[in-house]
Amino acid sequence: MLDELHEECGVIGIYNGENVARNVCMGLYALQHRGQESAGFAISNGEKIRVRKSMGLVSTLLREHNVDELQGFAGVGHVRYSTTGSSTLANAQPILISCKWGQLAIAHNGNLTNAAELREEMEEAGHIFQTTSDSEIFLHEIARTQAPNLKEAIKKAISKLTGCFCMLILSKDTLYVARDGFAFRPLSIARLGNSWCVASETCAFDLLGANYVRDIQPGELLTITKEGLQSETFTQKGRLAHCIFEYIYFARPDSKIFEQSCDKIRRKMGKQLARECPVDADIVIPVPDSSTTAALGFARESGIKFEIGLLRNHYVGRTFIDPTQNVRSQKVRLKFNPIEGVLKGRKVCVVDDSIVRGTTLKILSKMLRDSGALEVHIRIASPPVAHACYFGMDFPNAGELAASSMSPQEIAKMLGVESLGYLSIAGMKECTSAPSDYCAACFDGIYPEYIGKEAGKFSCG
Numbered sequence: 001m002l003d004e005l006h007e008e009c010g011v012i013g014i015y016n017g018e019n020v021a022r023n024v025c026m027g028l029y030a031l032q033h034r035g036q037e038s039a040g041f042a043i044s045n046g047e048k049i050r051v052r053k054s055m056g057l058v059s060t061l062l063r064e065h066n067v068d069e070l071q072g073f074a075g076v077g078h079v080r081y082s083t084t085g086s087s088t089l090a091n092a093q094p095i096l097i098s099c100k101w102g103q104l105a106i107a108h109n110g111n112l113t114n115a116a117e118l119r120e121e122m123e124e125a126g127h128i129f130q131t132t133s134d135s136e137i138f139l140h141e142i143a144r145t146q147a148p149n150l151k152e153a154i155k156k157a158i159s160k161l162t163g164c165f166c167m168l169i170l171s172k173d174t175l176y177v178a179r180d181g182f183a184f185r186p187l188s189i190a191r192l193g194n195s196w197c198v199a200s201e202t203c204a205f206d207l208l209g210a211n212y213v214r215d216i217q218p219g220e221l222l223t224i225t226k227e228g229l230q231s232e233t234f235t236q237k238g239r240l241a242h243c244i245f246e247y248i249y250f251a252r253p254d255s256k257i258f259e260q261s262c263d264k265i266r267r268k269m270g271k272q273l274a275r276e277c278p279v280d281a282d283i284v285i286p287v288p289d290s291s292t293t294a295a296l297g298f299a300r301e302s303g304i305k306f307e308i309g310l311l312r313n314h315y316v317g318r319t320f321i322d323p324t325q326n327v328r329s330q331k332v333r334l335k336f337n338p339i340e341g342v343l344k345g346r347k348v349c350v351v352d353d354s355i356v357r358g359t360t361l362k363i364l365s366k367m368l369r370d371s372g373a374l375e376v377h378i379r380i381a382s383p384p385v386a387h388a389c390y391f392g393m394d395f396p397n398a399g400e401l402a403a404s405s406m407s408p409q410e411i412a413k414m415l416g417v418e419s420l421g422y423l424s425i426a427g428m429k430e431c432t433s434a435p436s437d438y439c440a441a442c443f444d445g446i447y448p449e450y451i452g453k454e455a456g457k458f459s460c461g
Contacts, residue, residue, distance in 0.1 A: 011168050012199040040061065074173075106168065165179070179216045191213055245389075246258070285307050311339065378412070382422070
């Protein structure tokens with residue numbers, strides 16, 4: 001139970017291409033940061049859709065399955081992080097079904113906030129479920145819908161959903177792409193030679209050599225066939241609600257999301273934090289890797305020297321955690337190592353992206369002092385996280401969040417540091433080009449969409 005936040009998943013789709021399975025998996029490598037518990041892909045050859053899935057990383061997927069044996073012209077891929085208790089191969093995506101419309105494979109990034117109500121209604125009507133994923137609920141909705149064709153069935157099924165979704169739906173000859181009307185999560189389209197490529201982040205396009213075209217629009221249903229693209233709007237919400245935590249933590253800094261550079265926004269947040277929460281320190285260090293960009297902005301604005309005071313070990317697995325020891329402390333020490341020559345005798349300002357429970361920073365602060373730091377000051381490049389998220393992020397419940405029950409001064413005392421400063425909500429939003437277009441519910445508790453009575457009961461897409 002460390003300060004580890006998780007995106008639910010990342011998706012990619014390629015239509016009308018060569019080496020589709022291999023390229024889909026290459027794109028999944030670029031999206032690996034969005035989910036590390038399972039990976040999979042589905043490929044259509046025009047007659048049949050075949051799926052391959054594995055628990056673990058994309059590298060495990062490629063080790064367990066021969067990618068080149070699946071030849072086809074279109075495919076979708078998925079990397080996933082699941083909520084506790086639902087980390088099973090059955091819940092891994094893409095999910096493949098057969099129904100009156102033929103075979104359908106879905107790759108979904110999001111969280112349907114009315115999933116519990118929909119599933120309860122379906123179970124009472126006799127539906128049988130194989131997973132605890134809200135993506136399967138959507139597939140059932142498509143299958144039972146009375147419509148003249150698959151596209152109309154998808155549109156009618158989507159009209160019953162609330163919450164956050166970026167969906168790729170592959171039939172034997174068509175790729176459908178849908179994004180919720182609030183556009184909570186990023187989703188873009190690019191050209192790859194004669195192919196179309198859709199992905200959660202543009203860093204996947206960079207790896208494949210594809211050229212970014214545009215974002216999928218809020219409430220847009222895109223139909224991709226061999227004849228080209230057809231776009232239509234299935235809903236209009238009247239406002240946008242992009243997840244601002246994508247900029248703070250989830251997205252790779254080299255990605256362009258919500259039509260803006262993640263790197264530039266993150267640097268702006270670091271600079272704004274330095275203006276709002278100045279500190280008397282000798283050096284600024286990040287908690288690698290997600291806060292490095294914000295720390296660079298903080299250092300430049302404050303004029304305090306930027307240093308690398310913590311090294312991160314990217315190759316730590318769970319196997320070596322000894323349950324007889326202090327597991328939290330052991331995990332942090334395996335993950336991070338302080339550089340004594342940088343820290344000794346100095347007043348250190350540590351920039352991190354967020355505080356969830358505070359457990360990691362508490363251990364890190366002691367490690368910095370043990371390495372000779374004279375003072376430790378914490379600066380957080382986001383506001384206090386005080387509320388649950390129901391739109392595609394795996395946050396602890398509100399009672400476990402440090403900021404839900406403690407003031408910044410109390411948290412600083414708990415962490416054992418000289419001072420603690422957060423970026424303000426207004427300051428955070430001002431770092432974007434359109435402050436009113438972002439959801440900050442995890443900070444301010446203002447949710448832009450209906451929250452079902454049992455939201456979060458079923459694992460996210």
